[in-house]
Amino acid sequence: MPDEIIARPGLRGRLRRFLPQAAPSAAASPAPSAVRRGGERIDAPLEIIDPAVLEQRLYAALDRGDAQAQRAEILAVLRQALADGRAVVRRRFVDEDGSADACVSESAYLMDVLIAGLAALTVSRLFPVSNPTVGERFAIAAIGGYGRGELAPFSDIDLLFLLPYKRNPRVEQVVEYMLYLLWDLGLKVGHAVRSVDECLRLARSDTTICTSLMETRLLWGEPSLYDTLRKRFIEEVAAGTGAAFTEAKLGERDARHRRMGDSRYVLEPNVKEGKGGLRDLQTLFWIGKYLYQVDGVEGLVAKGVLTEEEARHFRRSQSFLRAVRCQLHYLTGRAEDRLTFDLQPEMARVAGYTDHAGAKGVERLMKHYFLVAKEVGNLTRIFCAALEAESQRRPKRGLAFLGFAAPMVDGLPLDGDRISLAGEKQIREHPVDIIRLFRVAQLRDLDIHPAALKLITRNIDLIPGLREDPEANRIFLEILTAEQDPEIPLRRMNEAGVLGRFIPDFGRVVAQMQYDMYHTYTVDEHTLFALGILHRIETGEAADTLPLATQVMRKTGSRRALYVALLCHDIAKGRGGDHSVLGARVARKLGPRFGLTPEETETAQWLVRWHLLLSDTAFKRDIEDDKTVQDFVAAVESPERLRLLLVLTAADISAVGPGRWTAWKATLLSELYYRAEERLSGADETVGAERRVELAKDLLREALADWPKDTVEPYIAKVSRAYWLAFDGATQARHARLVQAADAKAEATPLAIDIRVDQQRTVAELTIHTADHPGLFSRLAGAIAVSGGNIVEAKIFTFADGMALDTFLVQDAVEGGAFDAPERLAKVKVAIERSLSGEMKMSAELERRHRTYPRFNAVSIAPRVLVDNEASRTHTVIELNGRDRPGLLHAVGRSLTNLGLQISSAKISTFGARAVDVFYVKDVFGLKITHEAKLAQIRKTLTGVVADPVAKPVAAAVKRRPRTRRTAA
Template identity: 45%
Template sequence: MMARQRAFQDRASLSDLREDLYQAHGDQLMKPLVAALRDVWDGAHDAVADRLQENRPNGLTIARRLAQQMDDILVTLLEAITRHVHRNGNPSDSERFALLATGGYGRGAMAPYSDVDFLFVTPYKQTAWGEQIAESLLYALWDMKLKVGHAVRSMDETIKMARQDMTIRTAVLEARFIHGDAGIFDKTMARLETELFAQTGMEFVAAKLDERNKRHQRQGGTRYLVEPNVKEGKGGLRDLHMLFWLAKYIFGTREPKELIHLNLFTKEAFQRFERSRRFLWTVRLHLHLVRGRAEERLTFDIQQEIASRMGFLDRGATRGVERFMKRYFLAAKDVGDLTRIICAALEDNQKKQAPGISRFMPSFMQRKQRPAPGFVLTNGRLNFDLDEPLQASPERIIGIFRLSQTSRYDIHPTALELMSDSLGLVDARLRAHEGANKLFMEILTDQDFAETSLRRMNEAGVLGRFVPDFGKIVAMMQFNMYHHYTADEHLIRAIGILAQIERGELKEEHPLATELFPRIGTRKILYMAMLLHDIAKGRDEDHSIAGERIAYRLCPRLGFTAAETETVAWLVRYHLVMSATAQRRYVGVPKTIRDFVAFVQSPARLRYLLILTVADIRAVGPGVWNGWKGSLLRQLYQEADDVLAGANPVQRRSQRAMLAKDQFQENWAKELANDGDDTAKKFLDMHYDSYWTVMDGDSILSHARLMAERIKTGKDIVFAAEDDGFRGITRFSILTDDHPGLFARITGAVALAGLSVADAKIFTTMDGLALDTLWLQDERGQAIADKARIKRLEKAVLDTLGGHVVLPDVLAVRRKAPSKVDAFKVAPDVVIDQDASGTHTLIEVSGRDRVGLLYDLSRVLVAQNLRISSAQIATFGEKVVDVFYVRDAFGLKVTSQTKLDKISAAMLAVFDGLGQEKVA
């Protein structure tokens, strides 16, 4: 018997293997044959892995060789079945059959764990002998642990079902003969062509394009998702397959290179087609082998390994995995370009299907339609009028995008292709052309179509040439979980969101930004700042500082005054400050507001910055923006706007406390009067002034109800949970006897419940009670809709405080579960800020997120005899930033440098596991 080899086996050697086993086992050869062929298939997997390690491997060639190996295995099995297991020395005409590979396998290329799809075609109704053959083959393949898609149909049934079912029609379109009666295959394909394909061309095209659009939406709607699906995603292999399906169905092409002879592709376009196929197939083969299963999604945890396997190394500030993903996104972009070219050719072909129609058109309709000088309409789409060479007026390359916006005509794919082939015309002279720069600004600030036009400019390669610094971030991904899109796609999406805010379409989600937009003054400042805010990503220096320099260099070229340029540059330089302040600092501290206002300096800048921040966060990706972040930004804006208008933050704090007490008494009289005035007075007296300046009216009333419940029921611990749907948060409050480590244990219980803390305020009342309020979110960053989870959280808190759960042990078990964040390295950091507050020491800790991290950090602070007054938690993908406002045991700031160094060391030790067992 043939031993397993790390090589492909040819059909002759498998035939010899079959006969050797027949000689040894007679009619019982199937079991050993199946085992031997499984070894052959495993050896083929090994051969795929070996060939992928060769210099510049061709994934498509390897995938074809693997499909050929499967062909040989199927033929070997069928010959064993028909010759030795179910012999039929004189088969009747009805007992003839053809075995056809279909679907992806029919294309003659497969990945190691792809499905094996095939079809038995018979001339007439299936016979008993035919059923035995098909059944035996299926059992053999199942015993080989292969995933099989199969069908047995007559020729008539094949035609009928292909007519009824578009999936079946697509599968047989790519059918390939493997074994049996070749005449049946030829006749079946001829009938499909004449009886079905030739009559339903545009029906097939429409169905496939609709199917593609729906598939793209399921996969995220963009080819620039940072965890793309190599097979099904936009710009993936399925899109390439679709190109060939359409060409084969309409034009009868058998090989992709025929697309050149049909004038569907230029030689250069065909080369892009082949490069994309080879690259995507290489990636897909690696994916299957790394996972050991049929995996099509290029997730973070395997991107680095595949990048390494494919030879992508770090270069300067750019990591190898980021270079690899850039290559992927450029391939996906090429697939998009090729799709447009094929679709345009199909559209032109359809126009030609009305013979002689021009004879009935008025003469003026037969003349070229010119929507503007230098342009024509081709089948209702904008194209260049090549009576005048493009070289003579290259500003038309910019102008066609603006004309598309104003005329509402789409741009013809051949025009986009011509631009891609003529990028040399987008040079320094064109960039200095006053008219071209004016057109670009009109494109950028168009309220309706800026996003669409910029994306088209980018995909044609024009945007990166006209704004060279933008070209440096095209297809650049940032290897982290926070950013969902490539850097260029993020900027273009941010422009689109900005326009949506301006049009008032996001009024419900972003009421403040929508209200402020008409008051910003010069809208082009905001659009330009949005385009440039991340344009310097991927450089050795801070992208905000480098982006500021780019703004000072680019804006004058585009017609900005010195004052306008300065504002754009300022916004680019400081575009992260408002988000960082809102999410990492407590806005209720007067010094936070004073420092922020001193930085912003003017109401106009504040408005610009608020809108820029909202659009930037929202454009990061689905689920990144939530109501809680919105509420933090609104609060910061309103506080800063008041101070810019002349308010004193310290006086406002005192006034807020007085107003809060008055409002509480009014609310008590309305809603809780039955609990008595004595209870109300007790609640007023039990809190220090800091409580009244921090908590909002709803929270205060909720806390009063808690106190009343504790008095009535005599319970040691009482809970309250209320949702705020607009802010996307659940407020969870606990009132109980105070003791060291209480907050840490509560956060541990929250981790056990699978929830996350966004904010927390911790108060000790004058009579020694602890009132801890946490603002919680679920895995989606939303309020907790399932009330059963709140009940489970309350039980977890009770079990934890009662000593029934040993949190370190339970959380240690939870952390063993695989997590996406395991693919990333985040250097931990501790920043201690004594200037952020006049009464507290601020400790900011950042590092890689994990289950129960807030609990671990809080335990460290407890062990250092520190009191936590508040905590703010901001998560950015795999990175978390936890900010604590703390005081020492005497209620003072921590001033000893030795003590501060010890705190920092203990916090950092949490991230590498050192010393955790010492924190009880």
Template identity: 45%
Template sequence: MSGLIDISAPKTAAADKASNKRGLWHRWVVPLVSVMESHEPPLDMAEIEAACAAIDESKSAKRRAAMLALLRDRLAAARTQQKSELTETKDGVIYVGLNAWMIDQLLEILRREAVRATGGKPSEDMAIVAVGGYGRGELAPHSDIDILFLVKNKVTDNLKSRIEYILYMLWDLGLKVGHATRNAADCIDAAKEDQTILTGLLEMRHVAGDANLSQQLSDMFGAYVDKTKPLQFVEEKLAERDLRHQRLGDTRYVVEPNIKDGKGGLRDLHTLLWTVKYAYRATSLIDIVDQGILRASEARRFAAAQRFLWTVRCHLHLYAGRPEERLDFEAQMVIAPLMGFADRGGLRAVERFMKRYYLAARDVGNLTRIFCAAMETDFRKRRKFFQNSFKVSRDIGEFQLQAGRISLSEDVLFRDAPLRILKLFQLAQEHDADIHPQTLHRITRAMPSIDAETRADPAANALFLDILTSSTNPERILRLMNESGVIGRFLPDFGRIVAMMQFDMYHSYTVDEHTIKALGILHRIETGGLTGVAPVASEAMPEIGSRRALFVAVLLHDIAKGRGGDHSILGAEVAQKVCPRLGLTPAETETVAWLVRHHLLMSKIAFRYDLNDPKTIEDFAAIVQSPEQLRLLLILTVADIRAVGPTIWNGWKAALMRDLFSRTDAVLKGADPTVIAQGNADMARALAFEKLVGQTETGQTETSKTETNTGATAAITWSAATFEQHADNFPSTYWTGFDVESHCKHAALCQQFQKLETPLLIDLSPDQGRRATEMTVITVDDPGLFSRIAGAVAAVGVNIASARITTCSDGTVLDVFYLQTIDNQVVDDAALLTRIRDFVTKAAVGKMRIADALSARWQQTPKRIRRFPVPPRVLLSNNISKTHSVIEVNGRDFPGFLHKITRCMVGLGLQIQSSSISTYGERVVDVFYVKDIFGLQILNERRQQHIRNALLAVLQASDENDADEIRGGDAA
């Protein structure tokens, strides 16, 4: 089986002619051969040999140092040339091939020098064999060099010295080397015990030394492989691949993918090559085509995907200066222009680059299915991974259901009736079955048959709508339809968002993957799977009358992203065209268009604006118009948010959504929002009275145990008089802003505050349900207090999710902050809570240099966050509230964002009543309800513009290029 190590170019004229017919793709998958045919050697062996001959041989230590300097210089020059060529050609194939060739030459030089240095006989039996990726003839800039020192029998002292000389020289040259020393028999024994070694030998290649030894090992290894069962190796490799995918999230559509080990990455292509080499004894991709496993067109896709991934990996290694495989946001921004991507068609360069990446990753998935189909057909023995025809087959029309998989009869063609493609997926969904890999392969080849006529066919649209709205979870089948290209072909508008990256730190998936996940979440809401985390949406689902419209709206809600405008407005226009084609009624079409148009509205209102302000509820209800649309919008919003990423939804957001839903529902059913607000305030006050005073009068003592800045606990007994005195100290908005448990807790804290010698009380209460820690601060009112507290919290490294300021009539304030860790979790670490308390205490009394602390935090902020372009924006409106001016500030998040903004507002003479903070990855949106120093809205247009300009100046000064600005301001 010597062909396993043969990656050389075809030797015969006929073979050369056949290779030329195959085109450039052949060169892309054999990089070492490609560069050997088209380039000069990376190292000038004759020049190096002459330079070596001129080195003094009298003192070995000096000679070694001189050799090291010589080789280091020549390697640096070769690498510079390789990097320059990569920049010019944008072709990673050339780089990995030249790099492997360069190491081949280096090893030959070192082998010769080792012979000279150790005084051994040149004929002494040893070969240097490349294995693994280096054996394939591909070597990324910082990849390990895996080599086997192959000896004939045992390692003599002279051979040991020779090997050590080579290794120490390689290490001193800064190379990472994976090495082993064995004879041929030991190699076979090791391969039997360790599949990693077996896989490495599968790609062995003779580099230097005794070629006969390499051939002997190749023959022995081939004989061993011939005796094994191919499918056992294949199963183990595919199982290994699946575990790797699970470890990295099991999706190829993450926004910061691992280009080597992630799903759809280079390792998946390597796995395919290993399995085909082992199962078919193939020596190259050409063999795979010649054996009929792949068509030439599919081989070109394989080659193109591999070439693209090689190029990305080379750029990533060079950018990171190490063997980095994670393509993070910062690397994406750097590499996109290097690979020739520019802004175009409403997409930024980096988004176009990443879309190309995801399409390559999808091609890798399709090729995996093709390989599996071939092996399924060719190896019929039943194994764990490959189910076969020994189980009874059941006919379903033209299809067969066998061993849990659907297939189309061999004598029936998809292209003759493209409707069969959609029918196949419907049956797979109905029977909870997989689709046979061979059948998926046939779908890929029949994709052009899904044309305009098919898209206009009412039967085809009815089938697609049935799949989408089935009572069986559509997520699995829709993802399979998407990865095979069917959805994008059937719905061209959806095809435009396939593999589209959302370049921010908020979204975790591509647009199409996010959409499919949202549909899966919608199904879970409908079936009661999310009752615990989304109870209101789960209760509303059975009450809706427009179920089909809801599922279609989820499918289309992001359909117009990347078109250079408001995707909600543009998406509604797309819905008006697509829905009738799918068979929806005019009423359903209008519902879908309305939902797509407003799919961001509910979360915007809930997370940014004061839900205790009657006008907020009144305006929202005026847009929603009906309880049915309110229910639909709630469910769509929950599905949308939960599909953004695994940590986005939390109890805090759920509580806000429930609050907005219940208040708006009451208004839509005829209640007056002002009356609701006042009634809620009176009811909340009465409930607090009942809980505190009522229990005391019946002989029950209400005990509120709280952890404060003194660490003490207090048991408070209330009378009607003390409660009324306490309650009159708060405005009516306070009573609607918190629940009764909070009112009781605050009452106890206020009583305790009155007994403190120092007028400052800090209470920290982790709330696991909301995934936030509630921090209550009671102290004497001070215009800069809110800003200083915000700065202290930021300096600790904690985020403020929301804040509410209550100014009492006695001159004190009760400020409540909801704190989260940087990954949106509750702050419950004891040491961190203590640190928060210390920082806030110092800040509240003006004994902390907040600017210095924030400067230190800024230095720790990842560069990738600083590099995200987030245009600053400030909006001021008097239409959202009847009593307050509402200021919305948008910008790139940075340590102390809230501190700097609120400090500016204090300087402008604004009183902040409440604040909500919404963070979307690198972007933050803060909304403030403010009044002027007279307690009125800001109505003067010149003053409004002055406020906007001042706040914009703060945001612009916070650019990373203005490092000193992070330290700007006074010591407080």
């Protein structure tokens, strides 16, 4: 863990349970009232469980008469001892702020006593033999994590029943009796019944079994049998196989990382198996233990594998992750290792993380977690790779092996196929070589030798001195803007701790989480992904998914400014202000330092300041409204800025997480881009809105040439002007035929529904033609929500004859893709018909659907209502921000109707748990709302709706008394 994190005032006091306690001195012998498990001293062990008392109660159970009654009593004794012991362990950890290291050791001790007591009873009294043969003598050993003397509160228990030879009936009876009792206790027991020879044979062919045998611990039985296994394992399995074992464990680690998402910065990390989790630390220790036969991290220090400081980081990281895992078990009451979104707030609360300016308590917890995961990554990557290289002991090391000097590449030594550094003297005399190392690796497509990364880690104090070094900054700009992918070297620099120290502003967002269920990665990971995507846009590799950005990138003339802007676009998040404004200041400072020209610095600064302008306008405003495009163009000012902004936006959204870039978003952005490009080029000046209306009418006349002439003009006359600007000619012709077919039915309440799936834009277009009436939008929105649809855009028109033509673009509410399942499409038609006829009890249906998605309640989002009379010439624009939930649009639409407002169009956006819904409205007279009292009423009413009074908070799995804790600065 970085020293600057640990050194913050108050952190140690606030995280007492998350940090290891001071170990007793080597000279001090444990008091008689203490025992050890997993290297940890357990004080007052008899308070947890007293072996003598347990033995007395178990033997007393044998006085119960028949075997069935005896078994029931034995089970009751064990269950009570387990419950009492667990209560003590939990109290010490949760209520008395005990360390997690003690918690896992105490849990292991409790299980040791239970299993040993049960084994002694079973062998001596339930299945006794007066003079057992050698084949009837056996041992019970703990293996795996339990073998290390570590057991999280509800973890599985792995046992080895060790036999001298093959199985015999008596041993099978004992094993079966014990296992069924342990299972009846509710314990998850993994077990194996093997002879010594079988154990060794399987260990040679199975790395997992080999690893579990390496961490065995005798619980009960024949010590000589256990000692034989240990001795023969070292001599017959471990000897001479270090290289193969190292390779296998690192392969397992890489496969596990891929299975878990291959990033340590995922939204809901797995504390045990995820990248940067406990298993990575265990992999590091397993390799060291296998190669050097050590029993603790201190042994790796003695062997020179780790320094004292690195061992300290190892222990601190392990203690923190253990604490998080133990808390997860207690919070959920089960063996839960995923720090899921809904558990993170409660975890932050019990750990004492409070909200600070610019960062929520849960975000601060997760930042701490990701910093620890990053530190674990540093240890495992550098030292596992170093151990691998040492264990393989390749017979040749290039020319150096033959006594010649190592070959040099751009002034740096080449070791095999990996670039390296000459040694500590080199970087002390020429610290700029640290930055140059990453550039040479990028330029020559080489891996970096682990020894070089270790050297950098141990001399990280040199980096601050390079911040104002012109050569270092020149090389860094080359890395950032090179023809080669910048993501790889920048990620290496970030992992090694170089990037955050070279650019302290970037260091502030390393491991910075955004708790919104939208951003999948931390801010630094997101930025690095975005830079990689920008490179693929520039090279044409992203042409299939980002065709417009790829096309536009070829026309840009400010690529260096664009790369710097993307590096800085989120660099000021978590500071308590507008990160765009604050980030622009950082870009203005870094531009000259990196060697950008004044013009490039100004461009980079502008891009950072307005990097959300394109997406905000496209997703939250009606781009058919001329005023929207006019305001956007006034802010952009130049075609070059427009091009740069489009490319940056495409890379930014694509890097938010899998599935965040959609065809629908691409459509909105491209439509706004083309409209702005026309206006900036002057082409739009010759074709005004009125001319576009007339052209649309002429196109419809051509499309309806088969209609009687006396029906076309009346139809055109009853359609509003806004309608002609809202759709293309083909859609308008389709609408006309839909209306005609509905009118031909001559029903009292005509209703026509047309559904078309647009796979290219991944939306379903629902068009409803029916009689207009107050609350129509609310009813339609509710019916779509009940059917599992999520509205992303709505356009509402009322014709002169009192009929409404409403169009909704709908996506799947859960998956986010096209709403195209046939059963869903059929269901939404029925739901609309039932809603308009009054058959459906909308509130009950929506509340039931709300309960189906409890994760909507995991995030607290303050409601906000903005009313804007400047964004449109003809409408009042209302923007709502709040927590998303099924039926939100139904509730908002009903409130707007009750307020006497007419909805003309709506833009609906969802960012994780946050809903951002924008409505273009008029009053009952078709005018903007300008009266202050009415505006205040709108704000008050809609704020109450967005606040979601129906939502119920997620119940915490474990209730704790509040504590007073010091908080970190």
